[in-house]
Amino acid sequence: MKCEKCGKNEATMYYKETVNGVTREMHLCPECAQKENLGGAFENAFQSMNHFWSDPFHSFLGGGFGSLWNDMLGEAAPTATMLGTERKCPTCGMTESELRRTGRVGCPDCYATFADILNPYVQKIHGATRHIGTAPAAPEQPKADPVADLKAQLKAAVESEDYERAASLRDEIRRMEGEQK
Amino acid sequence: MSMFEIHGGFTGLAASSRVRLARNIKGYPFRLTEQQHSEIADKVFAALKENPTIGPEFDKKQIIPRSTEASQLVEEHLISPELAQNGGWLIVSKDSGVSIMVGEEDHLRLQVIGTGLCPKECLETANRVASLIEAALPFAYDERLGYLTACPTNIGTGLRASIMLHLPMLTVTEQMDRIIGYAGSRGCAVRGTYGEGSQAVGGFYQVSNQVTLGASAAELTDKLVETATTIIDAEKKAREQVRSQNEPALRDRIYRAAGTMKSAYLIDTSEAVQCISDVLIGLQMGFLSGMDAQKLYALEEHIRPAMLNGAPQDRDKKRAEILREATKPIQFN
Numbered sequence: 001m002k003c004e005k006c007g008k009n010e011a012t013m014y015y016k017e018t019v020n021g022v023t024r025e026m027h028l029c030p031e032c033a034q035k036e037n038l039g040g041a042f043e044n045a046f047q048s049m050n051h052f053w054s055d056p057f058h059s060f061l062g063g064g065f066g067s068l069w070n071d072m073l074g075e076a077a078p079t080a081t082m083l084g085t086e087r088k089c090p091t092c093g094m095t096e097s098e099l100r101r102t103g104r105v106g107c108p109d110c111y112a113t114f115a116d117i118l119n120p121y122v123q124k125i126h127g128a129t130r131h132i133g134t135a136p137a138a139p140e141q142p143k144a145d146p147v148a149d150l151k152a153q154l155k156a157a158v159e160s161e162d163y164e165r166a167a168s169l170r171d172e173i174r175r176m177e178g179e180q181k
Numbered sequence: 182m183s184m185f186e187i188h189g190g191f192t193g194l195a196a197s198s199r200v201r202l203a204r205n206i207k208g209y210p211f212r213l214t215e216q217q218h219s220e221i222a223d224k225v226f227a228a229l230k231e232n233p234t235i236g237p238e239f240d241k242k243q244i245i246p247r248s249t250e251a252s253q254l255v256e257e258h259l260i261s262p263e264l265a266q267n268g269g270w271l272i273v274s275k276d277s278g279v280s281i282m283v284g285e286e287d288h289l290r291l292q293v294i295g296t297g298l299c300p301k302e303c304l305e306t307a308n309r310v311a312s313l314i315e316a317a318l319p320f321a322y323d324e325r326l327g328y329l330t331a332c333p334t335n336i337g338t339g340l341r342a343s344i345m346l347h348l349p350m351l352t353v354t355e356q357m358d359r360i361i362g363y364a365g366s367r368g369c370a371v372r373g374t375y376g377e378g379s380q381a382v383g384g385f386y387q388v389s390n391q392v393t394l395g396a397s398a399a400e401l402t403d404k405l406v407e408t409a410t411t412i413i414d415a416e417k418k419a420r421e422q423v424r425s426q427n428e429p430a431l432r433d434r435i436y437r438a439a440g441t442m443k444s445a446y447l448i449d450t451s452e453a454v455q456c457i458s459d460v461l462i463g464l465q466m467g468f469l470s471g472m473d474a475q476k477l478y479a480l481e482e483h484i485r486p487a488m489l490n491g492a493p494q495d496r497d498k499k500r501a502e503i504l505r506e507a508t509k510p511i512q513f514n
Binding site for chain 1: 207209210211212286308312316319320321325326327328329331332333336337392393394395396397398399400
């Protein structure tokens with residue numbers, strides 16, 4: 001497409017402005033854009049795009065991307081708006097509006113406090129909601145074998161001639177071994 | 182012999198590999214006071230020092246905001262520009278292979294760097310150091326979401342594994358858009374050398390994993406290595422293609438770059454990086470010899486503005502001196 005102003009050069013810039021309800025659209029070459037003194041407008045637009053890419057999460061929260069942000073994070077919890085008071089993380093005091101503004105949570109507990117906001121967002125960015133892999137080493141706990149425990153009890157019951165108890169223990173052991181198979 | 186030195190394959194094409202784990206200490210909010218930063222740095226340092234094997238390897242230093250030392254550490258890729266700006270602490274091994282930033286967005290950013298293609302080995306070391314710290318200072322962890330971070334984009338494994346690739350011929354033959362698309366389809370991002378939003382000078386790019394949740398750190402790293410290997414093959418093909426199309430022009434460009442490095446009296450950073458890039462190609466394709474490609478790549482770090490210090494013209498002179506000295510053994514084949 002040729003520049004609408006000079007008709008010679010290739011139009012590489014698209015300009016649109018709305019002043020008092022009147023919309024003006026132009027396809028211009030860089031030279032004419034400069035002459036029209038639109039350089040600043042393009043430059044600003046470019047800079048904001050740059051900013052957008054360098055820190056997308058941040059920008060989603062800014063005014064311009066507000067609707068997109070709402071799309072991604074869902075609407076604010078109705079209780080908070082109804083009461084006119086903001087939801088706050090009980091541990092660190094992070095407020096819902098600050099979370100939406102900064103894109104950063106305040107403390108580990110925020111993930112539970114604002115789960116309704118954060119879970120869909122986590123799903124959106126990672127395409128997953130569950131962690132796989134490295135976990136903190138669990139404190140060593142000797143794993144009790146419930147069947148072995150019951151067998152010991154059965155032996156004790158037989159020795160003490162408590163056959164009623166022994167029968168119920170035997171049934172219990174059979175049931176558990178059946179489950180394990 | 183340095184304890185944490187890791188060397189991988191594809192020397193030169195894969196300049197370096199890096200693994201970063203984001204971790205937060207349980208019981209603290211994510212945003213800390215200066216006092217708390219110093220407290221955590223002390224505790225982490227103490228936990229490492231308790232280990233008789235790796236303890237002696239580590240030093241701890243305070244990062245003074247906006248200081249010259251801070252800028253140098255940024256150029257050495259040991260701290261982030263944010264930490265240099267805001268201050269904090271750095272716990273670093275003597276060979277710079279392992280570094281832990283305290284006071285970034287997350288309490289701890291544990292980083293392991295190696296040369297060549299070695300993210301798996303870097304991850305192993307990072308895991309080892311992380312579990313050593315974790316044994317003394319439990320991390321914020323959730324059964325479902327994994328390791329919890331200040332930004333939800335890092336949650337789960339907290340892993341950012343990246344490989345610095347030298348892709349000058351894919352750049353020249355205008356294939357980078359296709360490569361970036363391919364990497365994206367494999368869950369990997371491609372950026373210019375100095376991280377997000379920066380230009381790729383000399384055809385140096387960083388390829389890294391995009392998601393951090395839903396796959397284990399080892400799986401994410403494997404996928405990254407596969408992706409990088411495919412890109413490396415594409416770059417090799419592009420080099421052969423350029424050679425078969427116009428070898429004299431390629432040879433001319435490489436010889437000129439080597440000539441500039443061998444004789445320039447003043448040279449600015451971007452020309453120097455471009456020359457290093459061209460000479461690297463020359464060494465790998467056999468047009469030049471006499472110097473190790475990895476050694477040449479390492480030079481790139483030493484010629485950055487903050488590393489050299491002083492007024493711009495003095496820096497250009499110093500930079501030229503370093504390059505002249507380093508490229509002396511280079512021969513034209």
